Amino acid sequence: MSREISYAEAIREAMDIALSEDDRTILMGEDIGVYGGAFQVTGDLIDKYGSDRVMDTPISELGGAGVAVGAAMTGLRPIFEFQFSDFAALAMEQIVNQAAKVRYMLGGAVSIPLVMRFPAGSGTGAAAQHSQSLEAWLAHVPGLKVLQPTTPYDAKGLLLAAIDDPDPVMIFEHKLLYKMKGEVPEGRYTVPIGKAAVRREGRDVSIVATSIMVHKALEAAKTLAESGIDAEVIDLRCIRPIDRETVLASVRKTSRLVCVYEAVKTLGIGAEISAMVAESDAFDYLDAPVLRLGGAESPIPYNPDLEKAAVPQVPDIITAVRDLLEGRR
């Protein structure tokens, strides 16, 4: 049975299922207990599972992440919440030098079944240190898997897949999606890690987007359809590994590619998608340059108008696609 719940509720449901199914599953993070998490994602899970399994950590991101790594190495299955993805900057050591590499450095002697959740993105007026999209850092690191769910359905299914996964899985959740509602089945199901989703089929141009930009791309596609432009919208969902085949197949079909993402444009995921296409056979199908719409080359400003201007918006996508199809690019 499926019903409408929010993205945040879908994530909580996945954690609830994991906690009830397996004693070894624990939640760790700052203020995820009685407070329910800064974005109310863990909510009241502490009432059901107690403070031993829904653990408030001190404000110690590096140590907390390291504890999660050590616990995962020795039999627990921690789900670690960063209060904001920006604070991952404090824990890169444990995420990148330890979690991502331990298995390899030990020649396969251990696995690290660790899930980390990162509330990310701008739009909340929290300024430069609470609004970043840093997923590209982790997508650059072998040993990790990196997800960006865009719907309540995927948020639950991908999190359950991540929990089942024997290796570290990093999940970037856009803060503005938490309240978004959508159809979500009750009970357990998983969405495969590493598969993109074609959210809208189209013939004229492929728009490959991530996170909240998928929704902006779909909105743009609607408007473009009115003027007869048929855009295909691909939700990457997973940026490590990348679903090469789905992207290439789309480009072979449409011959045009626009990448849309919120992270800083330079070296954001769109760079990898564009380069991946440019070195593939799909290159020969390209009829136009590959465009990227990414975040501005600046920190996220506080003022709301500046903040909006710092990331791609629906009109930007519409204009870019028009320019591309009408040969202005």
Add this chain to the structure above:
Amino acid sequence: MSREISYAEAIREAMDIALSEDDRTILMGEDIGVYGGAFQVTGDLIDKYGSDRVMDTPISELGGAGVAVGAAMTGLRPIFEFQFSDFAALAMEQIVNQAAKVRYMLGGAVSIPLVMRFPAGSGTGAAAQHSQSLEAWLAHVPGLKVLQPTTPYDAKGLLLAAIDDPDPVMIFEHKLLYKMKGEVPEGRYTVPIGKAAVRREGRDVSIVATSIMVHKALEAAKTLAESGIDAEVIDLRCIRPIDRETVLASVRKTSRLVCVYEAVKTLGIGAEISAMVAESDAFDYLDAPVLRLGGAESPIPYNPDLEKAAVPQVPDIITAVRDLLEGRR
């Protein structure tokens, strides 16, 4: 007057000049004093300037970096050495959330004249936690400038330019280059930040490389020349900002592009170069897919043969260029 000195000596000379010219300049880092630095770059500077200006820090990368940020904000001009670039993972908070953003967050009220040096790269048998090339992380961050000098001449001139720069400049130095010798003028000179160098002119293919890969590309180009393939080799030198014009001009000329870098291929600098070209007018000049040779999708292994296999080597570059020109790609 110019003479042959090593890359490490060139860096030391630049620091010596800066220390002698300006009292506000200080060096900070682990074991940079009597030990002379893990790679003997600071050498005996402590004898000349004392331990107040050549400061050994405790093993506290986050704190040390933060002290440098605070010092730069209040009148000093710190040059901070990470013992290995891998340890930057411990200091990303101060580098990215503070150094890169403070000026912007404060509406321009302060500048952060900070230089950070990162010994980087593989080839020393130090395995996964001492061999990474993480420059792409910082090149993704507005507010920073990111350099990768490849010759003793540039190592000195770019460092002096970085020291003169009012903003944070991050310099990645490949450990295998420290012993490389080259012509270096005595005294002060600067190399402009943000300008690439065409190391070899050619008509058939543009090879855009960074760091030690520039030397491998030049070696490959020599061999290719024997079979009549005329490769242009561009040393990017600076990956934030990127010298767009130099790269695009070369591609317009050769119509073929190969990017070579040691960092993990996915989301390494080659992704940005390829995407930058694909969205520019130079796209229309491309006669073949854009190839990337980057590091393997794995941590750097200890075994020397595996370690070599994990990063591009001269034969790999030769094969890639041949395949490209002979239409096998």
Add this chain to the structure above:
Amino acid sequence: MTQMSDANDPWAIRNLTPETLRESLRKMYLIRKFEEGAEDSYTRGLIHGTMHLSIGQEASAVGACVGLSDSDKITSTHRGHGHCVAKGADMGRMFAEFFGKETGYCRGRGGSMHIADVEKGNLGANGIVGGGLPIAVGAALSAKRLGTGAVTVCFFGDGANNEGAFHEALNMASVWKLPVVFFCENNRYGMSTSTERSTSVKQIADRAAGYSMPGVTVDGNDFSAVAEAMATATQRAKAGDGPSLIESMTYRWRGHSKSDRNRYRTKEEIADWMDRDPIPRMAEMLIAHGVMDAEGVTAMENDADQTIAQAIEFATNSPAPNVADLTRDVYTRPLI
């Protein structure tokens, strides 16, 4: 109105001028009313984002800064309005920053969590808990090397004391004997997490011994006690004897931020602390010692209301940033 002070008088009465004492009370009112005004503006939808109010902690901020000159530096926190006012900021520019205006301290780029006032020595609030700790040590290093004689006061919270940055910063400051005072505002919670559940030591001041520096715990709602502890620590710093750690026990009346449901503490606890309001306590001390009279206090409070009203008006009428300037100030010079 002044009178002879005797040895039993509070430290502040004995050591600070009546002008300074009155100015301190005035600042406490300004902080309180600034934040009430900010809260009100938020409710009226004039501010987006969130804010962290320090209502109830005013004696701590003002007592910590009363002995500082503009050349002395502070590093502030996400809960930094009080520090900013205490260091002498202009209310208009503070509100303008809140409202995201070009006339704000950060030209509307930073907002509440990044308000700074560099001319007055406030190096800025910080959105990263513990982020200011090493930066303060760096500022103290500059002061020592450049011989400015300035002291740096590093504000941080009880929650921040569990960040690795705390450990690294205090250790380096002590090893290098730097002129810095680590001022912990212990309001008993880091967001929802009490010190009991987060911190493995009774008093944060107890951690000072691990860095061979003096550590004292004071009543953070007692302006005089805070000012006295700071005077000792500042002297020590300026004498070249190195850092100190001061733990100021206080309490935030409001929730952690706008999204707080106060699930983690009782109404009684909050009420109990509201009874210990530092502002009337300060006013009563000044009246009791003849520094001012009741009418003077009332006048001062009304005056503060006026200042805030004017500040809000200034901010409201200020121009917004030009969107074309989005990437201005990312770098000091244009990139080539």
Add this chain to the structure above:
Amino acid sequence: MTQMSDANDPWAIRNLTPETLRESLRKMYLIRKFEEGAEDSYTRGLIHGTMHLSIGQEASAVGACVGLSDSDKITSTHRGHGHCVAKGADMGRMFAEFFGKETGYCRGRGGSMHIADVEKGNLGANGIVGGGLPIAVGAALSAKRLGTGAVTVCFFGDGANNEGAFHEALNMASVWKLPVVFFCENNRYGMSTSTERSTSVKQIADRAAGYSMPGVTVDGNDFSAVAEAMATATQRAKAGDGPSLIESMTYRWRGHSKSDRNRYRTKEEIADWMDRDPIPRMAEMLIAHGVMDAEGVTAMENDADQTIAQAIEFATNSPAPNVADLTRDVYTRPLI
């Protein structure tokens, strides 16, 4: 050969079986000779990369692990050969790892800085100073939640104690009362930097108070003293009373790594410590208390030489990894 032990005998004599005591001496010899063998192999060009030798610190490693079972865990450091041997590793697989062979503990992927022996409870050396501290706390959290009754011993150096990770790890372990022992091998230097120049407290054990846990300093070259302190800490951990900090004063005879010119310490200091060699000291104790005789010790030493020779031979004749397997073990399952 055994005799009645009296109250003045060293703790180890009174509390450990002769078998255990002999096995401990044997392990000390193995560590010493493993590292001499490694050094020799390095000089002969059989090993690339660098290595960190613990020669002089053997009593510390063996004393710390003597009371542990295979289900108890340790986290080790870059200077981890001793810990690995003490926890029961096989010399052949250790050398094989050194030589980068497929038969090594890490199949040649990790090398000296990452040798681990998970079956024996050694979660691995670590190339990141302080990297193992929070990981050890995580292992202790697992033990507590899963009720395994295991204790985790976290090895770290004096230099590591200035990393933020030290602070965060000790604080959490104490708040959560986890079964972990923080074992600091204080060999007086972090690379070239002495504790005097890097650490703002006399003894690292003095920092334990900042985490409300017991902290003791012991003579790290006295096997019995180390073993005794560990027994107390382990008991406390297993009783559910939480973590302890043990500071073991010892010394590394060799340079920090292969590139060390020993500029930061005197020949005299090194010679002085070499006079306090923990191995003969242990041997003499065992002889004095009749646990073994001089011939037995000589035989044991020769035996160790043999074991090492065979280990090196095994490693030499072992196959190298297949380059085609470069990306194997990056993930547990193939990526879709």
